[in-house]
Amino acid sequence: xxxxxxxxxxxxxxxxxxxxxxxxxxxxxxxxxxxxxxxxxxxxxxxxxxxxxxxxxxxxxxxxxxxxxxxxxxxxxxxxxxxxxxxxxxxxxxxxxxxxxxxxxxxxxxxxxxxxxxxxxxxxxxxxxxxxxxxxxxxxxxxxxxxxxxxxxxxxxxxxxxxxxxxxxxxxxxxxxxxxxxxxxxxxxxxxxxxxxxxxxxxxxxxxxxxxxxxxxxxxxxxxxxxxxxxxxxxxxxxxxxxxxxxxxxxxxxxxxxxxxxxxxxxxxxxxxxxxxxxxxxxxxxxxxxxxxxxxxxxxxxx
Numbered sequence: 001x002x003x004x005x006x007x008x009x010x011x012x013x014x015x016x017x018x019x020x021x022x023x024x025x026x027x028x029x030x031x032x033x034x035x036x037x038x039x040x041x042x043x044x045x046x047x048x049x050x051x052x053x054x055x056x057x058x059x060x061x062x063x064x065x066x067x068x069x070x071x072x073x074x075x076x077x078x079x080x081x082x083x084x085x086x087x088x089x090x091x092x093x094x095x096x097x098x099x100x101x102x103x104x105x106x107x108x109x110x111x112x113x114x115x116x117x118x119x120x121x122x123x124x125x126x127x128x129x130x131x132x133x134x135x136x137x138x139x140x141x142x143x144x145x146x147x148x149x150x151x152x153x154x155x156x157x158x159x160x161x162x163x164x165x166x167x168x169x170x171x172x173x174x175x176x177x178x179x180x181x182x183x184x185x186x187x188x189x190x191x192x193x194x195x196x197x198x199x200x201x202x203x204x205x206x207x208x209x210x211x212x213x214x215x216x217x218x219x220x221x222x223x224x225x226x227x228x229x230x231x232x233x234x235x236x237x238x239x240x241x242x243x244x245x246x247x248x249x250x251x252x253x254x255x256x257x258x259x260x261x262x263x264x265x266x267x268x269x270x271x272x273x274x275x276x277x278x279x280x281x282x283x284x285x286x287x288x289x290x291x292x293x294x295x296x297x298x299x300x301x302x303x
Contacts, residue, residue, distance in 0.1 A: 002028065019049045023061050028048040031068055055092040059085055141215040143193060144200025152214035152222055156273055159212075159224055163267040171233025173223035174263040175240075178292040180219035187253040194252045202247065206240050208232075222280075228266055237262050237295040245293060259293035266298075 022045035029038030042065075046058040062085035069078035070285065097147035139151035147155065162168035177183070184192040196219070203213045203221065212224040225233035241260050249256045263284030270276050279298040286296040 015048075015052065019045050019052070019054070019057065023049070023057055027061065027064055028070075030065065055088055055095065059088040059092055062088060067097075082137035082289055114255065141200075143196050144203075144215045145197075145201050146190075146203065146221070147212065147214035149214065149216045152212070152216065155212050156222075156224065157212075159232045160220075160267070160270075160276065161274045168226065168267070169228055170267045171223075171225040171228035171236075172265050172267065172276050172280045173225060173233065173237055174284040175221040175223065175283060176261045176288070177219035178259045178261055178288075183256065183258070187256055191253045191256070195249070195256075198247070198249075198252070199244065199258070202243055203240065206243055207236060211236065233264055233266070234297065237264055241293070241295055258296075261287040263287055264295060264297045 002021050004023035006018050006025060009015075009021055011017035019232055022041055024041030026038045026040075026045060029035075029041060032038075042061060046061060049055070049057045062081045066078050066081035066085055069075070069081065072078075139147060139154075141148040156172075157294040159170055163170060177195070180192065180195075182199060185193060196215070200213075200215065201222070203223070207213055207223065208226075210226040214222050216222055223236070225236050228234075241262055244260050247258065249258045261284055263280045263282065263286065265276055265279035265283055267276060270279075283296040287294050290296070
């Protein structure tokens with residue numbers, strides 16, 4: 001059976017299986033007292049195993065043969081195979097030690113590469129965070145946290161395009177803080193900055209998520225109010241003017257009061273975005289002419 005298994009393995013190209021079968025065959029021949037025939041099978045198989053880099057099988061074969069001859073009280077071949085076992089086993093252990101050393105170095109290198117990869121990932125995350133922060137800073141007013149003029153211009157043009165396509169009706173709101181220069185002159189620029197920050201918070205708190213707010217610079221603000229045909233824009237500016245008027249500004253300075261002048265126009269029958277800006281500005285100036293602390297709505301050629 002072992003001879004047949006060895007031949008089948010050889011025909012199938014299973015070299016190690018063939019070697020194992022011939023080692024088993026040789027050992028059993030020796031165990032059966034057919035030493036010469038057995039060793040003639042064993043030795044080529046051991047040599048072939050070593051050629052294939054397999055020292056374990058020859059070591060095991062020598063160990064088994066040594067034990068077999070010792071059991072027979074045939075000590076000379078038992079000693080010879082034991083010596084061969086020790087010699088092959090030493091080579092095997094040396095090879096295993098070398099492989100373990102290479103494995104250890106490979107693991108260290110893998111750990112180093114993983115650490116390096118994690119560092120690269122962290123750097124990529126840091127760069128992405130920095131990029132996001134820069135993008136946010138490029139489109140955000142640092143003082144109020146609202147959008148800046150650049151972001152507003154981009155958003156406004158998109159809203160205008162949707163309005164011209166008939167997909168959106170919105171209100172454009174222009175806002176100035178009344179007598180803001182006097183606030184800076186009488187109370188300090190730090191107080192003026194505090195007023196701007198607080199106004200930014202009030203604007204955010206009194207708008208919907210669908211609306212858009214920006215500080216254009218200085219004391220100038222602009223709002224885009226969606227769905228204005230249903231009164232959303234008028235309601236928003238009424239609420240904002242009232243909230244700002246009633247806020248306790250005295251906490252920023254004795255006797256300080258803050259009010260707004262507001263101009264509103266609807267996105268109807270306009271040519272380009274500049275036309276809407278001009279209408280909102282005309283409405284704003286109308287609020288200033290008529291006493292400030294109020295809003296005006298552009299209607300045709302008048303506000």
